[in-house]
Amino acid sequence: MTRLADDPRRRVVWGISLVLIAVTALLGGAPGTAGAAGAPPVPVLSWGPCDGAADGFECATARVPVDHRRPAGPTLALAVTRRAAADPAHRTGVLVLHPGGPGNSGVNFARSSYEALPAALRDAFDVVGYDMRGVARSGQVECWDDKEYAAAVDGARGVPGSGALREAVRQGADFAAACRERSGELMPFIGTASNAGDLDLLRQALGEETLSFYGRSFGSYVGTVYAARFPARVRAMVLDGAYDPRRYADVPYAYDAAQFAALDAAVGRFLDWCGRNAAACGFGEGRPRQAFEQLKRDLDADPVITASGRPATGYTLAYRLMFNINAGKEIWPYLGQALRSAQARQASFLLSPPSPASFDFLSANVAVECADRLYPGSGTLLGALVGAEASSAPLLGPPIGLGPPTYDHNHAPACTQWPAERPSRYEGSYRAAGSAPILVLGTTGDPDTPYNDAVTLARTLDGGRLLTFDAEGHTAYHRSACVSALVDDYLTTLSLPAGGTVCADEAPPEPFGRRTAVSEVDETRDVIPTLR
Secondary structure: OOOHHHOHHHHHHHHHHHHHHHHHHHHOOOOOOOOOOOOOOOOOOOOEEEOOEEEEEEEEEEEEEOOOOOOOOOEEEEEEEEEOOOOHHHOOEEEEEEOOOOOOOHHHHHHHHHHHOOHHHHHHEEEEEEOOOOOOOOOOOOOOOHHHHHHHHHHOOOOOOOOHHHHHHHHHHHHHHHHHHHHOOOHHHOOHHHHHHHHHHHHHHOOOOOEEEEEEOHHHHHHHHHHHHOHHHEEEEEEEOOOOHHHHHHOHHHHHHHHHHHHHHHHHHHHHHHHHOHHHHOOOOOOHHHHHHHHHHHHHHOOEEOOOOOEEOHHHHHHHHHHHHHHOHHHHHHHHHHHHHHHOOOOOHHHOOOOHHHHHHHHHHHHHHHHHOOOOOOHHHHHHHHHHHHHHOOOOHHHHHOOOOOOHHHOHHHHOOOOOOOOOOOOOOOOOOOOOOEEEEEEEEOOOOOHHHHHHHHHHOOOEEEEEEEEEOOOOEOOEHHHHHHHHHHHHHOOOOOOOOEEOOOOOOOOOOOOOOOOOOOOOOOOOOOOO
16 A cells, blocks of 8 residues: 555545645634525426326426525426336335436436346335436526637647646636526526435425435535435435545645546556557557657647537546546556547547537536535635646646646645535534434545545534445446445445445456447446446
């Protein structure tokens, strides 16, 4: 095991963490969560067909308060879907599936993931999904328009120049101003405290005393806040690819630093595998790290013009690799071949610029997290810490950290300049005292939500139980037969795995040409994978 003193990147991460903990202490602790004045009316769900699809799902809308502090005030329509339990005589209740993001559609997630669920879950539960406020069919947040977003990402570089930090701060301010101009009435109310309130209104509208919940990635934070606010309403809860909730919400620079380190470490392990397995990888001729750095520079200097007419630069490569590395070891040979194709200036899923559908996802991703997270407002701190985070993660840190507002890691330039109050930010305890036991899943090599976050969350929850997946990739459920069997048993029987359980059955790198499923990851759509 690498010691802290032996790893300079980890020293940087912990140094940033200590600085931000001190800043938070100076600024004062978070106040308690404000209570709502009265209870909002329970939504009435009128079920009907879903866009003409014949997949067995029904769809409805639920009207919820825009501002939960004003339960009788203006409302927002949430899109909801469900598929009834296949065995009504033995129905247990509802199972809500949350895809995370933030920015992914929960309606699409439930419908796309249904067939991957085991028969035991499909028989016992009504499977339910919803688009949370500000996402997709539930009042999509609008910030930059497609033309503005395309110009920003197309102009970004894989090896940013000396003025990149200044440009990132300028773009953060411009993005935040566009959110205020186009979604100003909704911006203050898209935080997770409001989302948890919506979820409990859905529970009531569905006629359930308690609910079962599976949330992945950001969905784990939604579940954590729900359990904290409504502990008696949890029957069972699985939080996969979990967040350390306190550091995410209250010490965000430290949280971001750990994310940058986890992402770079995962990409580094992939490239090191390429170095040891040159034939299977197909990229770098034994020197993949140097080849990757050169490829970023080459694409910056001479972008590949894609079929859409837009350029693919070194930033495009970094952006796509950030999402695709989440799939774990089994696609490493495909990533190697995609890098080789990019090197040859041929079509590659790593040279696909973010699309208009991605822009909707990214707008919500930034806006929701800016509503949730309290960055110190200091411009000096912003410059120092964003620069330190980027330099501590040399493979992807500079393009992602110093690029335009997109995904989790680089929200600081927009969020420090956020022009809205945060009444929907959750500021209470995360213990979930009185809740049923909660199962927390952590993957040791997770590039997106570091494993230590899952360890911390399991310790934070009064009834938390950690299940470890010793593997690469983001999240664990249905990437491991061992994990899936334990999760399915817990959801159906409420039997938790033994403390300290570790599953180590990750699929190995799959020889190139054998895989039939498409390799490219679309950040706008998430599904529960099908077990091999």
